Amino acid sequence: MARHHHRLVQDGLYESARLAGRKEALVTEGARLSFVELLDRAQRLARALRDRGLEPGDRVAIFMDNGVDAVVSIYATWIAGGVVMVVNPQTKARKLAYLLADSGARFLLSQSKLHRVVLPALEELQPSPRPFLVVSDGDPRRGDTTFETLLPGTGGDPGDPGTVATDLAALIYTSGSTGEPKGVMVTHQNVTFTLGSLLEYLRLGSDERILNLLPLAFDYGLYQLLMAVRLGATLVLEPGFEYPAVIEQRIREEAVTVFPGVPTVFTSLLARAREDKPGFPSVRAVTNTAAALAPDLVPGLQRLFPNALIFRMYGLTECKRVCYLEPEELAARPESVGKAIPGTQVFLRDPQGRSLGPGETGILHVRGPHVMVGYWNQPEKTAEMLRSGRHPGDRVLCTHDLFRMDGEGYLYFVGRSDDIIKSRGEKVSPVEVENVLHGIPGVRDAAVVGVPDPALGEAIRAYVSLAPGSRIGEREIRRACQARLEGFMVPQEIVLLPELPRTDTGKIRKLDLLGARRPDPSPPPHTPAGSEAP
Template structure:
């Protein structure tokens, strides 16, 4: 029997949904409702046909601004099948940032949810028109917007997909940058297929697995749970969030979850709930952590909850999806390590002068492999900072700008980040973006935002604020204004009012001094 090649991300869905062994199997369970592989393929082909009818051509960007939902899952694969490039936008994103991403990406269409109208309607007449939208749920009054369900049912399935090849872009994954504006990481079909398959290999996953995802699909850690599921022919139990743990626990038990991906915030909530009332999930065989370091003692306590699970510590960044993992069997012998390079890739450390470091010495981590991004969309200068010439002529490798040590056996130990990006709740937050938003609050003269270590969040966001003379604002009042301007995960947990901010010899605010004061 000839096994069809899977060079493109959507090929996995085409293969599974047309295989009698998988067609009627649930591909996702959303709010307790299972959806079959055959249903996903049918809806995907219909939406892809509608997208092409609306002018989406090979290489066009299509924005998906949705919650973790059935329309979101369908949209991802439909954009790919239509030959487009999908970009997932976190549904917490506010109007101004949404507008920036749509403009920066040159998105032809926006697939969205009606309950997000308060954020996308203000963009009408400012680079976005109702004709560019397809929306699920309740539509806002007074605008001629196509309804997602109507479009799907009325459209003819796409007959002939565009001639996409593996080197074409599959996704732009927007991530916060040190400049305060998001930047789109360019990932090809080839890079994402490779990363997906490498993750499946080292996690030792199989078609019988039921994978939980309570992470946003707009977060690449969440997205890859879906991509791995479809490639495996497994089932994804997709939750909107981990806001209501008891509901998630009930779904885990009902649908026999075997794989639990999380971030330190989720694990801290789990352990807190476990202290109040013991939790026990003997059916879970894999637990994975990324976004921020999982403390060794936390991993030990998680074994009380997941007694039969292999617990994986991992390190990665959006620019290459995943860098390294620590095999669970080595947790005791390699405490503090994030392991070795994922299968099919290579890592090495270089000193400031570009020389290989000796075992135990700190250096900058470089990553070599097919999973490395093509660069940042519309950001040649930033791309040049992260992509450097590799060992082969014409090859480019990823310079992570992060500091590591490597022991004599090749195991990596994270030392620190070279930039000041804050990782909180599994999200990357630019201090500049938070500062810019806070500067729009009347009465604030200066603000400096830093990340401080936090057991629950990974890092907590702390804002040092200097008020204008004669202004009386409390931390609570400032935080209330931040909530109106920023996504929830970007709102500072701590606001410190101070008379002045420490400065360097050149007059710049010294965040290093602020962090030293914190310590």
């Protein structure tokens, strides 16, 4: 089937299957798939989804661990004309139900090991429409619809669903300050432009072997897959970073050339490094985003990856990537996150919308073909982020993050003007964590803040006061959080206080909390019922 060059995201797979053929596209879970094999599996699943009623624009939730089935599901959805919605496999049932309901997902592709989350989530959806559930590795005798029972016996292109470049390619959910995740809408045009810009400044070629240990639900992880496929390169896909020794072994065994990470990953590797232990000379590029890369980590990374260019970057889901610092500038500008990525523009404004000059601190604005089209079903929140530009019909992304820019156009992060915590490369809504804390029996009040952390970017600290007579402790509170929240959202620190400071209007004063100290280890005192707090 004739296709325009990279008009749609899946065009990268078609082209690489044509040009690279039997070359390894994916190495994961002990499996090795060529581009031809990956395309064949994706086409067969796409045809099966179409036969089961998938219409162009339907949302397909992909709730799986990193692996072959997740990659096949992503490309199958695009080939069938659907909208990809990858969900972090750490997600709990209540949040999964929210995502399915909010997106109106028509299909849910998952794994049998996640039934413990999927089945309660589907029950919560009633009486709302439930998506059609397909389990990649389920048991037909149990009534599961599986990939093997769904897929037709022969391959072949399922046909053109009529997708155009301005159609939605993905919904990427990100935490919001209200506590409810927001679905960032990105089109095929958004994604294909961004891919081209990333590949240009990262200086990557078709001979790369890219290691990805980040969740495919995290756009940083997803784009490692998309870059590898578009280049005709090889993706070495890992389920995560639970065992650093396994990752070190994988880098050596697979001769990895590109290593994307976040500060928690880098600090773990550096903690294991020794002078008498060889580094990783095969790696030619190391990238960091999500949380800021501390300048103190750079010398260690340069020793660990002696032949690598090290890229410091900044971005947000609403436009994927904002800026990057050329590796040659690391020493000269250790605090900078660089300049706008190719083909885009950035500038600073004050809260009144006035343009700011070099050295002034203001709100970062971004314009370019990578900017999202909005939040799914949330026009008011969309209006808060997308503003009118200087040119007719121009839309500009207001990041609400504070930066300053020097005279040469280099950006320096100052702080966030919203309430979001960025920990382990993930956005965490304090409200979402606070809602869980308030639901724990014995908790009277709770407030969550982010505190600087060299490895995490920000650590999550929860301040909690207990109801009169309550004897629960930090351990019980942490366990309750672990049962309700993804791992990256569980507070690293829980501080029990007799009272949380409040304003005259009753709002918790979070700035005052940051200076609060733990009381002595004895049970916290309680204000008797009916009396007023001091």
